[in-house]
Amino acid sequence: MDNKIYKSRRESLNTILPENCALIIPGADLQYRNADSSYALRQESSFYYFSGFCEPSSLMVMVHQEDKISSIVFVPPKDKLREIWDGYRAGPIGAVDDYGFDQAFENTKINELMPELLQGVKKVFYPIGKKSGFDQNVIDWTCAASSKDRHSQSIDIMDGSSMIGNMRLIKDDHEIEIMKKACDISAESFVEVMKNIKPGENEQLIESKFLYEFGKRGGRFPAYTPIVAGGENACVLHYIENNQDLNESDLILVDAGCEYKMYASDITRTFPVGGKFSEEQLAIYNIVLEANKAAIDAVKTGNNIMEPQLISEKVITKGLVELGILDGNPEELHKEGAFKDFYMHKIGHWLGLDVHDVGDYMENGEFMQFKPGMITTIEPGIYISSSMNVDDKWKGIGVRIEDDILVTNDGNINLTEKVPSCPKEIESLMA
Numbered sequence: 001m002d003n004k005i006y007k008s009r010r011e012s013l014n015t016i017l018p019e020n021c022a023l024i025i026p027g028a029d030l031q032y033r034n035a036d037s038s039y040a041l042r043q044e045s046s047f048y049y050f051s052g053f054c055e056p057s058s059l060m061v062m063v064h065q066e067d068k069i070s071s072i073v074f075v076p077p078k079d080k081l082r083e084i085w086d087g088y089r090a091g092p093i094g095a096v097d098d099y100g101f102d103q104a105f106e107n108t109k110i111n112e113l114m115p116e117l118l119q120g121v122k123k124v125f126y127p128i129g130k131k132s133g134f135d136q137n138v139i140d141w142t143c144a145a146s147s148k149d150r151h152s153q154s155i156d157i158m159d160g161s162s163m164i165g166n167m168r169l170i171k172d173d174h175e176i177e178i179m180k181k182a183c184d185i186s187a188e189s190f191v192e193v194m195k196n197i198k199p200g201e202n203e204q205l206i207e208s209k210f211l212y213e214f215g216k217r218g219g220r221f222p223a224y225t226p227i228v229a230g231g232e233n234a235c236v237l238h239y240i241e242n243n244q245d246l247n248e249s250d251l252i253l254v255d256a257g258c259e260y261k262m263y264a265s266d267i268t269r270t271f272p273v274g275g276k277f278s279e280e281q282l283a284i285y286n287i288v289l290e291a292n293k294a295a296i297d298a299v300k301t302g303n304n305i306m307e308p309q310l311i312s313e314k315v316i317t318k319g320l321v322e323l324g325i326l327d328g329n330p331e332e333l334h335k336e337g338a339f340k341d342f343y344m345h346k347i348g349h350w351l352g353l354d355v356h357d358v359g360d361y362m363e364n365g366e367f368m369q370f371k372p373g374m375i376t377t378i379e380p381g382i383y384i385s386s387s388m389n390v391d392d393k394w395k396g397i398g399v400r401i402e403d404d405i406l407v408t409n410d411g412n413i414n415l416t417e418k419v420p421s422c423p424k425e426i427e428s429l430m431a
Helices: 003-015 045-051 080-086 091-099 107-118 134-146 161-169 173-196 203-216 231-235 279-297 307-322 330-336 423-430
Strands: 021-026 032-034 059-065 068-075 103-106 123-126 156-159 227-230 251-256 258-260 267-272 375-378 381-384 397-400 403-408 411-414
Touching (some): 003 068, 021 045, 021 161, 059 107, 091 103, 103 107, 134 156, 173 203, 173 258, 173 267, 173 423, 203 227, 231 251, 231 397, 267 279, 267 423, 279 397, 279 403, 279 423
Parallel strands (some): 068 103
Antiparallel strands (some): 021 059, 227 251, 375 403, 381 397, 403 411
């Protein structure tokens, strides 16, 4: 994206960050796999959102004074030798010239300069508890800033997580275009892998196929560790061992999505390894599919964000009663929460720079209403492990169907509808 977008986001804090206050956002540090071999740097999402800057151990400060936002960044120093080994560094000059910061300093000067930058502010906002050791750093800087003038008031430390998260919650046009691309990459990858799956293959092989399909389309990294769960493994919600052989009679649940230009996608499909649903598998699948469609229909401007949840619970409860898995009146069973043994998670989560993206779910003491620019997942499921007290024919069936839904002014857009969810279309694709 054009770096002016990030500068504009920083300036927009003028209406959100109170006067005479500062917002501090730390960047990510390099993480080491072993010895001196590091993982590829993945910049901290909020730091990236306001900067577009992807060098490690950086720190950003925005100060609101005299009705103006001043942005300061600390970055790795220019180092000719390290740049030979690790690549170009922008340095303080590049941070100002190329990224539009008002001031920039070497990150070796953070402890020296931060108290000066914070002197005179009333409150310091930052994401409390999100980075190890950083809370103490902020305390030290604010105490040092307050002690510079015995007559100055103490500086209050405030959690800036909601301030940052609710800005990120509403995606702008540039973000939406990137996320559409991320979803397209993942959707096309699902279709390709589903067409070519074979009984007897291993879960790990399927995972590697997804990573390959993501990568060749431009999504170098997955947005999270893929879940590739054959048979009863699908009843473990965050199953990531991905090391078992696939039986022809099993369903396979794949929950996977690429990251593209820092933005996540998140898709789940459940399909038959052998290409044909059994009668029991299809019966469970159709309940989940009905819940998925009904919940998606409820994602629209003005609706309460819990409406899709409530709808999915009622559809699943009614369906389980019709199959004889639950016994009783569907409305009473729903009130009692009887579905929770089979559907124990929420309908979805915000999606953006993080797969479980930031942003509040409550507003003024009530559940938030959907607003244009929000992107949420919709992912109902039914999970029947072999330990459950049900007829044996249902045991070992786990189904989840997940799509990524953009809220618009007049409804929603399913960003992942390219992946078939209709059973007949799935069977035709896999034939």
